[in-house]
Amino acid sequence: MTDTANLQPRRLNRPTFGALGRFAYQQPVGAASFVVIVVMLLAGILAPWVSPYDALAVDYGALLSPPSLDHLAGTDAFGRDVFSRIIHGARTAMIIGLSSAFLGCTGGAILGAASAFFGGRVDAAIQRFVDILLAFPLVVLALVVVAILGRNPVFGIDISLIFAIAIPIVPQVSRVIRAAALTVQAMPYIDAARTAGYSNSRIILRHMAPNLVTPYLIMLTAYIAQAILLEATLSFLGLGVAEPTPAWGLMLSGNAQDFFLTAPWLVIFPGIAISLAVIAFNLFGDALRDYLDPRLKQ
Amino acid sequence: MTGYIARRLLMMIPTLLGVAILTFFMLRVVPGDVVQVKLMADGGMVSPEAIEAERVRLGLDHSLTVQFLDWMRGIFTLDFGNSMWTGRPVAAEIASRFLVTFQAALMATIIAVFIAVPLGTVSALYRGTVLDYVVRVITIGGLALPSFWIGMLVLLCLLRYAHWLPPISYISPTEDPWGNFTQMIWPSMVVGYRFSAVLARLIRSSLLDVLNEDYIRTARAKGVPARTVIWLHALKNALLPAVTVVGLEFAFLIGGLVVTEQVFNLNGVGKLFIQAVEHHDFTMIQGLVMMFAVIYVLANLIVDLIYAAIDPRIRYR
Numbered sequence: 341m342t343d344t345a346n347l348q349p350r351r352l353n354r355p356t357f358g359a360l361g362r363f364a365y366q367q368p369v370g371a372a373s374f375v376v377i378v379v380m381l382l383a384g385i386l387a388p389w390v391s392p393y394d395a396l397a398v399d400y401g402a403l404l405s406p407p408s409l410d411h412l413a414g415t416d417a418f419g420r421d422v423f424s425r426i427i428h429g430a431r432t433a434m435i436i437g438l439s440s441a442f443l444g445c446t447g448g449a450i451l452g453a454a455s456a457f458f459g460g461r462v463d464a465a466i467q468r469f470v471d472i473l474l475a476f477p478l479v480v481l482a483l484v485v486v487a488i489l490g491r492n493p494v495f496g497i498d499i500s501l502i503f504a505i506a507i508p509i510v511p512q513v514s515r516v517i518r519a520a521a522l523t524v525q526a527m528p529y530i531d532a533a534r535t536a537g538y539s540n541s542r543i544i545l546r547h548m549a550p551n552l553v554t555p556y557l558i559m560l561t562a563y564i565a566q567a568i569l570l571e572a573t574l575s576f577l578g579l580g581v582a583e584p585t586p587a588w589g590l591m592l593s594g595n596a597q598d599f600f601l602t603a604p605w606l607v608i609f610p611g612i613a614i615s616l617a618v619i620a621f622n623l624f625g626d627a628l629r630d631y632l633d634p635r636l637k638q
Numbered sequence: 639m640t641g642y643i644a645r646r647l648l649m650m651i652p653t654l655l656g657v658a659i660l661t662f663f664m665l666r667v668v669p670g671d672v673v674q675v676k677l678m679a680d681g682g683m684v685s686p687e688a689i690e691a692e693r694v695r696l697g698l699d700h701s702l703t704v705q706f707l708d709w710m711r712g713i714f715t716l717d718f719g720n721s722m723w724t725g726r727p728v729a730a731e732i733a734s735r736f737l738v739t740f741q742a743a744l745m746a747t748i749i750a751v752f753i754a755v756p757l758g759t760v761s762a763l764y765r766g767t768v769l770d771y772v773v774r775v776i777t778i779g780g781l782a783l784p785s786f787w788i789g790m791l792v793l794l795c796l797l798r799y800a801h802w803l804p805p806i807s808y809i810s811p812t813e814d815p816w817g818n819f820t821q822m823i824w825p826s827m828v829v830g831y832r833f834s835a836v837l838a839r840l841i842r843s844s845l846l847d848v849l850n851e852d853y854i855r856t857a858r859a860k861g862v863p864a865r866t867v868i869w870l871h872a873l874k875n876a877l878l879p880a881v882t883v884v885g886l887e888f889a890f891l892i893g894g895l896v897v898t899e900q901v902f903n904l905n906g907v908g909k910l911f912i913q914a915v916e917h918h919d920f921t922m923i924q925g926l927v928m929m930f931a932v933i934y935v936l937a938n939l940i941v942d943l944i945y946a947a948i949d950p951r952i953r954y955r
Contacts, residue, residue, distance in 0.1 A: 475930070615782055
């Protein structure tokens with residue numbers, strides 16, 4: 341027997357603050373983008389209290405006024421404070437982005453896992469369906485769903501819009517989760533569970549699902565970014581969020597286009613908000629991937 | 639090879655049929671058709687008789703199955719029906735706008751390839767250096783900045799500093815090549831930037847994979863000049879996966895230029911699609927969706943054929 345002291349793990353020269361601290365230490369960019377995400381979430385939740393003006397308040401005394409100390413990002417053609425509308429827009433973007441990414445990724449994950457687990461005819465049927473959905477360009481599929489569902493506002497949030505953004509995500513996520521599930525399924529412990537006579541649902545929930553959580557979480561953060569971008573795009577096209585709800589994409593459409601030469605702040609600030617949100621979720625997703633699954637690191 | 643192509647073409651039929659069935663029936667499931675949008679757009683009152691008469695004229699009074707079979711029968715004779723909004727044939731409406739979109743997609747693809755290949759190569763070769771980070775910032779920007787926003791900023795700069803406004807109508811490349819070029823170059827660059835970001839990231843990771851291969855080490859060990867190793871051994875293999883992405887992205891651009899066409903006021907198929915969605919113009923939506931789907935599956939086939947042609951390891955099965 342050798343000296344047991346040698347078998348002790350070497351003391352590592354790095355701070356230890358638990359998982360969160362380790363993440364921040366290993367992935368500084370990811371941590372920074374996480375801070376941006378938290379700020380945006382807080383802005384969305386606390387919008388009515390933190391924004392300097394009412395986002396819907398029209399002020400005919402200050403139409404199209406440039407950025408100043410009174411109006412940090414200027415005002416629009418109705419005299420509405422652009423900065424306040426951006427803060428309220430964070431609420432719209434976060435609600436729609438998070439819910440549609442969650443819906444799309446969960447739907448895709450269930451479809452992908454089912455496809456891999458049942459195999460055979462079920463797999464073939466699901467994969468043909470996924471093929472069909474993948475033949476649509478992203479924006480086109482979202483627009484087709486918009487055309488089909490119309491508008492169904494519930495508490496000021498358009499349920500159809502959430503579906504229009506979620507459905508194009510489903511086939512893409514299902515492909516990735518299916519591949520991951522097939523790998524898990526080839527593992528000996530799944531055979532062991534089958535031999536032990538466990539039920540399908542027990543194998544899926546207790547043995548497969550925990551191994552699919554990592555790819556699922558990585559996809560989820562990446563697709564939140566996509567969902568925010570798609571929401572902005574649809575709103576910009578006039579087929580997403582409807583006036584007067586403040587939404588970043590919507591702020592870039594309509595009269596912003598008529599006045600943007602004289603009032604460029606109408607275009608610049610909402611665009612920065614969209615870009616910042618999408619970049620933050622993208623970088624956080626990348627960092628999460630590298631942290632949770634170092635094998636996937638590029 | 640002919641057999642392979644024939645088999646692939648046959649395999650497209652179920653997918654395309656699925657797309658057709660899905661769009662056709664889903665569009666008609668929900669109440670609110672083109673007649674309501676068309677006749678009540680002004681908010682005026684229209685008699686139920688007039689609505690019914692218009693529905694009969696458009697064939698919307700038949701059962702769904704009959705409507706679907708009519709539409710299918712038309713497709714096999716390449717007749718996609720008439721637009722429910724303008725009354726003109728769908729095929730003619732699409733054809734008159736296709737060239738604009740096609741040209742923009744083609745130019746964007748060329749621009750993307752010219753940007754992405756050097757960027758991806760440089761960031762892989764100088765991995766972990768400042769150069770790599772600069773490329774990373776550029777590509778993340780391309781993925782995250784909304785293309786309509788970049789488009790608007792480009793327009794803003796053009797208006798402010800060059801006093802140039804995009805022309806209202808499409809300038810044909812045969813009539814005025816320079817006018818056509820100046821009209822199309824800006825939207826193509828905006829789209830090409832986003833496209834190049836996707837491509838550059840792919841090329842970077844694929845080149846990094848290839849550089850780890852044994853044959854690269856062998857080539858270096860036997861004294862092949864570094865330049866030859868990179869150009870002849872590494873890049874040639876690393877660019878193979880890029881072919882797939884270029885082909886499929888190009889196919890998606892035909893349908894995905896919706897936003898850019900809106901910003902730059904190009905009268906392409908994307909704009910037509912938006913109008914069709916706004917007007918609940920079922921036949922037009924169906925026609926366009928079918929066209930996008932056909933282009934996508936064909937692009938898939940062409941990509942696979944090119945792949946097999948340039949990579950001798952791949953055989954037709």
